[in-house]
Amino acid sequence: MVSNLLIIGGTGMLGHPVARKFQKEGCAVRVLTRNLDRAREVLGDGFDLRQGDVEDPASLDRALAGCDGVHINLQGGNSDRQLEAIEYRGTLNILGAAEKAGVQRLSTISYAVDLENHPHVPYASVKHRTETAVAKSPIPHTIFRGSQFMESLPLYFRDHTPCLIGKQPHHYHWVAADDYAHMVFNAYQLKETVGRQFDIFGPEAMTMEEALLRYCAAMHGKQEITRIPIWAMKLMGYLMFDRRIRFVAELMEFFSRAGEHGNPIEANRLLGAPTTTLEQWCEQRKAERRGDLPEEA
Template sequence: MNLLIVGATGTLGRQITRRALDEGYQVRCLVRSFKKAAFLREWGAELVVGNLCVPETLTPALEGIDAVIDAATTRATDSLNIKQVDWEGNVNLIQAAKAADVKRFIFFSILDAEKYPHVPLMEVKHCTELFLAESGLNYTILRPCGFLQGLIGQYAIPVLENQSVWVMGDTSPTAYMDTQDVAKFAIQALKVPETDNKTFPIVGSRAWGAYEIIRLCERLSGRDAKVTRMPLGLMRTVRRITRFFQWTWNISDRLAFAEVVSTGKPLTAPMDDVYTVFGLDPNETTTLEAYMQDYFSRILKKLKELDYEKSKGKSKQKNDKKRTYPRF
């Protein structure tokens, strides 16, 4: 099967690409820059330059493609906004895939997207779900709610570096999942007919609150966290300010999404039936505890090695000075 993966340079997209290649699929990646995507070519993927917002670049990218996995989304630092990429761009891709007679279309949305119409990214994801369902394509919609990889910069590194860990309001407990495990579901959906034209939550084993994660990081690192609470009102004020300037619209839209995780309502869903349909073993899914344990074990070992090398270097300098400047 020939796959086109969109969003392949992102945190999730690169894991999907790696998984697909490991399982023997012929993988083509739609990228905006060969330079930034060079690592994908080294892995064995074919690269084709294209842009979701330039429809004429999609037709050649889809030539000979059997299935599309769409993990594209805009970033806060992108020049294009959520409406342009996550709505107009994905609509362009769906229409081009339909015209190219693509057999399967896997789309990544967000858990509970329909419940937050006032949040731009959630509204756009939900509208895209509806558009895809009505397109006539054979689709599967996967709805994660958070990735374990994002917790390193948000919690682990600040704790290790004695920096502030920012917590907003009554942060919603979230069922984070490792992107490698999310990628398993994406590739498995291509093989399981029972996933055709259906929508599934793809979430971790349990929902974790911010303070639970902070306490775990403290225990694993042996260091105390500096927690700083950001009032929800302040975040809303910042969002209103960023709406005044076109170049900060993406930041404003992302701040709106932050309100979703500051409501206190858990972001999670039952997964027993999902694992059964996909034929995957839940015991093989990485837990948040195991992920953090592995991270801190590796980073603390590295820090000890660096301290040892530093101490060894100082000792050598001291000995050299003794030889250079002998006492009489």
């Protein structure tokens, strides 16, 4: 186990649970963040917060000093340019700084979709090139390729209305971020996880529509969603000169074509299979709102 782990992207919906899991298990957790106030609000006490940016190699050098591990949880924003700058070039900066700092273990999150065979889709291209860069790194590393995460379901809401963009026919094994965090922690305890890639699948397969309907029923007591064609979303983005809307439309178009890809057998065998169902996850969220249990439970 690493004794001092730097998490890059530790305030995000997938980085936050990893930070809390390692802290709970006795690891000193350092978090690189661009916004110290927001990081304190999200994480609370017990974390060593360092201000910096993956596009600033000097800040990475400072943040990595004294760390023996680094977990990368980057979200490249909402444009092709940001994806390239943050996820790909940012990861290259991290790899260079980590090698210079003598880091002993490194891990990163990617997606369990067919990235390699969609080179003309910027999202897929950046993700695939980033995975390849990590795989070629001399630092002992592990890559986690997650299916769809339950934590993303609230993001399907637009003006308090659940929206599904495109037909989205593929089934995904939806994963709870806490289950994923347990798997990341377990990977750091095992030598046989070094140099490997693990597909992280949850216990139930659902389409995006099925998952969103079940989420709405559990959290809001109704099963009603608005369906938006991809062409309409693209047109809205062009008419409003909003590159973010167009980016979302293009991302959902990619997901409508490229479904879940991978095999979770080795991940489940070595790291412990995810067990949280969508209904259980919703009950945990409702309990948190009522204050019945701590957020990290």
